[in-house]
């Protein structure tokens with residue numbers, strides 16, 4: 001092995017230890033782990049243009065001691081953000097740029113939708129858990145507790161807009177090169193330019 005392999009090993013051990021320390025702190029709130037890497041969640045969502053199928057693969061689903069469920073999505077890379085808070089989503093304009101800026105990713109809202117469908121009696125939150133700096137970002141911020149369905153409805157409306165646009169032959173594809181890091185690993189790089 002070259003010298004860099006030892007450096008990688010050192011960093012991996014360091015990050016894993018950070019993660020374990022953080023999990024030890026979090027463990028006082030956890031009642032049980034419901035599932036890990038569960039890919040059986042998902043289903044159809046009906047929009048104006050018809051029903052669309054979604055498949056979810058949730059890294060970890062926990063039941064907390066306060067009786068709520070917590071969806072965890074681990075992130076290994078750089079910054080990833082959940083959708084903005086409700087007041088910001090209420091200002092959202094229905095165009096690609098603003099949806100991207102305010103929603104960031106439909107992953108957590110879809111996870112929430114299907115977990116809630118399976119466990120309707122529970123209150124649910126979802127988080128992005130950075131394995132780089134142990135930062136945990138919540139889908140529903142403190143102020144939005146109690147307005148979960150409203151937040152999700154804004155996300156689903158935005159998702160419906162994006163799907164309708166994809167299916168509309170009159171709207172041409174436009175490359176989004178605002179973040180070159182994403183394009184760098186994309187299989188369609190030479191097709192979309």
Ligand code: SF4
Pocket residue numbers: 174175176177182183184186187188189190192193
């Ligand atoms: S290269 Fe890929 S990620 Fe980047 S704009 Fe084109 S399709 Fe989108």
